[in-house]
Every structure is written in C-alpha cells, then in structure tokens.
Amino acid sequence: MTSELLRFSTAGSVDDGKSTLIGRLLYDSKSIFEDQYEAVKTASERRGEEGVNLALLTDGLKAEREQGITIDVAYRYFATPRRKFIIADTPGHIQYTRNMVTGASTANVALILVDARNGVIEQTRRHSIISSLLQIPHLVICINKMDLVDYKQEVYETIKEDFERFASKLDVHDISFIPISALKGDNVVERSANMPWYEGSTLLYYLENVHIGSDHNFIDTRFPVQYVVRPYNDDYHDYRGYAGRVAGGVMKKGDRVMLLPSGFTSTIAKIDTADGEIEEAFPPMSVTLLLNDDLDLSRGDMIVRENNHPEVTQDLDLMVCWFNDKPLQQRGKYAIQHTTQNVRCLVKDIQYKMDVNTLHRNLEDKSVGMNDIARITIRTTKPLFVDAYRKNRITGSVILIDEGTNETVGAGMVIG
C-alpha cells in the first residue's frame, strides 16, 4: 500500500486559532477517536467552557491547558484515502518561537493563520519570514475567525492584499489564501454556506491535492557517513559498510565516487540493506555502502561524485534564527552540527539583523537576541562540506550549540 506523506505545520500569532483549526480538521475529517473526544469534552466542561474546545486535542500539557496557549509543538497524524498527513501544531507566542521553528523545519506546507479582526501583525510577519527562510515550498494564509467579522468579503480582501504586499519581498513561490472559521468549521473540511463569494477550495481539499513534487534533491549526490558497520564475525570478516542516509542524488552500484575530505576516489561495490542488496539509493533512504577500495573513511566524512561536490570550506555565510535568552556573541565560540559532523566555530561577523516588520537590514543595531533573525559569518575548526540551503535542506543547514549549557541556541541556513 503506497500513499504519499505530506508534512505540514501551523504558524501565526498567539490566539489566532491554530490549535482550534487542527482540532477542527481532525474532528471534521473523522480522525478523532471516541475516547479522545470524550476526554476533551470532559476537560472543556471542567474548565467551564461553552462548547467542546477542540484546541485541547493538541494542547495536551498541563501548563498549556492552564494558560490556554500552546507552548510546544504537538504532532498529530491523520490520513484520507488520498494522503497521509503529519501535522505539527506550533505555538504562536513569541517566547516559544524556537518551537515553531522546530515544527516548521521539516514541513512541506505551512498554514499561517491570521485573525480577521486584527489582520497581519508582527508575529504573522515573523513566522512568514521564518517559513520563507526555511524554504517551505507552500504557504497557505488562513484568514480565520471570519464568523467574528460577519463573513465579510472586504475584510478578507484587505488582509489578502496586505499580506501580498508584504510577501512580494519574501522568497516564497506558492501562496494561497482561504477564509475560514476554525471554530465553526467554515471552509475547513466542508465548504462554507456563509461565504458564497469565496470560490477557492477548502483547506482539506487543498492539502489533499497540493503538488508536492518532492522536496528532495535528486541531482547532486551527497552521502554523509553516519556510522561504520563492522560485524566482527567470521561470516563477514572483511565487511566494512558505511551506513547513512542519502542526502542528495541517486547512487548506483558501480558509480565512481569521491570521498571528502581526503579526495580519494573509489567505486561503489554494493548498496546494502538488511533486506538485501539494492541497485540504487536516493533520498531519504537509509542504506549501507561498500566501496571497492580500502580507504580511511569515518563518521562526518562525505561520499560524493568526482565532478559534483559541495563546497569544502571553513568559512560559512549563514542566516540564523536565534533561540536563546543569551544573545549571540560577536567573536563567540559555539559547537556546531552539520550533517554528521561535530565541530566548533567562531562567530566572525554579524552583518545585519533583520527587521521583521519591514524586512529591512539593520546594520546599526547588531544585538541578536532571542527570536531575532540575522546574517552572520562564521569560521569552523575543520572544513564542512556544504551546499546552499536552497539547493539542499540537509547539507545546507546547521545548528549552533552553547558549549557551556549544551542547549541548541541557533539554527543556521547556508547562503550561497
């Protein structure tokens, strides 16, 4: 049984109705189990709410229920005969932007909610910028709470125009707009009788049909070595397999390959899996490669094609999202993870901080604190094998780690 997997995440400001929308989507597509529904109904009654609060389907933590907000990403799953979906319902509160980024980093589609009464606000812009930096291929702007503005078309049109003006400055290619009421269900799964003026599709129809021509790069062969498999038994005495996940390209038995950083070349002797040998491997498969020559190769190294390799460099130009209370330090040292490499780096320069309202490059105020987005250059202790993030999300991304606390403090995307 083959079905496509679509990953989507929610975004938008606090209380714009993200969790309610996910609850509604699950409920109206009959993806909620009776006992889950009963539990949410009981919890709503206990809280003295009028109806059944569908946001409680994803707001599962005690602290979230106490405050009526989402704090961390909730992952939910549902399937229709057409597709299988992984939903990341993320928080709108600015304090938890890092969790929004967590949920959005693997999404094919981002649903950006806007409260029809408030229109596009700073947090809407911040999340849209983050979605565009993360190169999420499709954005759906859900103009929510239409029930509170009498389902008026003008409200919808004004917000749509406002967003389009802002988005023209962003690097996004596919934007759609849907007027909805997450609370009442208009245009979520069922077409709304209250908005006959809207001729587009419902949200579910969109999600089932949007073309997700794969997110992966099938051109540029990249295989970060993750783990070396050595069986140490008589049957497989000389077996030395390089286990990893294909990050780009299509690899075939017999292909001539080059190893980084050594620059040595060899050919692929075998592509092995526990289910037997296979002829070709492509993203996102996890396989084990065997080479025809005995070469020194270990975790952090990369197998590529001779005539097509990533940039081998110690100097990286990055857009970063900062996650920590402690600001990014100019000349600061951090641990950095890139594919299967762990190295250290020095922040050489903070070039500018981005103003999320105007998309302006602020060259004066370069203090990069929590939730800020900035362009920086770093130098690493060892060469990394990188591609531009827009070319490959796997070989183009890094995380920065505070060496004192071990916390992940920033996410970086390679510019190029």
Place this chain on the structure above:
Amino acid sequence: MNYQLSHLKELEAESIFILREVAAQFENPVLLFSGGKDSILVSYLAKKAFYPARIPFPLLHIDTGHNFAETIEYRDNWVADLNAKLLVGSVQDAIDKGKVTEEKGYNASRNFLQTAVLLEELENGKFDAAIGGARRDEEKARAKERFFSHRDEFGQWDPKNQRPELWNLFNGRKQFGEHFRIFPISNWTELDVWQYLAEENVPLPSLYFAHQRKVFHRDGILLADSEFIPKRPEEKVVEMTVRCRTIGDVTCTGVWESSASSIEEIIEEVAASRKTERGGRTDDKRSETAMEDRKKDGYF
C-alpha cells in the same frame, strides 16, 4: 523514474537514521524492551540498522513480575532471534529489598514502580541513552516529545523547556549524570506499525490475536482474570474471545472483545476502530495529565 518511497519505507528510513545516530552519539545506549509491538518494532528496526553486525547495545526489560505468561516466552525467543543481549530489571527484587513500596487495594498496579526501577537500572548500567518505543499518536503528552528527549540528573523531563530539534540534526550533548530518551518511531501511528509488521512478516506475541480468556469488567474496561488483580465481590469473571491492543503489565492492560485472528484482520479492526489503543489502559485514566506526570518523573 519515480523516486518516491511509500510512507512506511519513509518512516523506516527515518527510524533507522535515528537508531544509527544513537549508536554514533552515545557511549552506552540501551533499548527498553517491554514485549509489546512497539518495542518489537524498534528492536526489529535496530537489527536492520546495523545489519549485518549485531545490535550494538543491549535490550532492557523492566519486569514487574505481573506478566502475561506469553510475554516472557515471546521475549526470550525474540531476543534469541535477534542475537541480542537482554538485561532484566526486576520490580519484585526492588520490592523485596524495600526500595519501593507496593500499592494496595483493588486498583493496585506495579506499573508506577517501574519508573524507580528503570532509573536505578539506567544509573547502575551507566546508560546515557534509553531508546523507547513511544509514539506521538498514542497520547497527548507524548505528542509533544522530541526524538532526542533530554533528561536531567534526576531522570526528569521538562516539557516546557525542550531543546529545539530541527531538520535531521539531533543534539545529544549532555552534562555528566544526565541522559537522553530516544524515540525512533515517534512518527508512526498504530496503523503504520501493524501494516509494517504485516508487510515484514514479523512474528508477534499470541496475545495480540483473538483468543479465549477469562475476563471481567471494571470501569468500562475489560481486564484479564489474573492472580495479580484482586477482584471486588461484584466483579464476575466470564469467558470471552478477546485480544490485546497493547501489551504491558497485566494489572493495567485492558483486553478488547475481538475476533481478529490474523494480522490482516487486526489491521482492518484498527483502521475501523473509534477508540485509541490506550483507551484500555487504566494507568492513563487516573487523571487528566496522568501520562505527563509520569513522564516528568522519568517514566518511559
């Protein structure tokens, strides 16, 4: 050429990636094995991840002593099949040594004692990563968990302050004494698990298939008649055709009336079911945040 993986193959590839990442990043991982389908799946995927080498970490079963007899038999055969190493942490031992105190009354369960025994085993074995079979679709607190979930030196989870986890980059750094819980099958649903186990012909414990069993009703749940569960006078034992949807300690694992006797029938039943598998777990029903509370303390 169409380079598209089925969703099950994509989930498999993701889980194998995580398991290899654990072996690479941690010094001394351990795989928590309960004998249920999820830990069977994780150990099966671990075998695939390191093939043709052995799984480079042991399996650990926290044994409450209140098992279905079939569970232990299956466990020992399965571990032999995998050619893996098995460690057992015994709740009975911990009770005998006075380290934990047994609950009393009709709803008494050793399920809660498992946490203390688990944490002690992790400490004694100096394990720095404990791999579990929890899935996000199981329960609302689990829906919030990362693949790499950090635990402080008391084994506690801080759900309000989890590390960001982006792309395929997993930060397993920790201070001395801290450890990680790792959940390689986070993104699998119950239906995915069954479909995959069917596709791969994985042998499963007989408890999952319909069989005759002496059972009784309690609080809307069917429980197996067992020497480990004291019955109230009004609770009448009847014989029914049932199966388990999850397998855990006898005292808190509900059974379901079912005639599904093959994996295909189970898949049909799960696909049509209107209740979650944990709907039959008495341990989750103790309060609205029962799972979160247990997880914060270091439960699986």
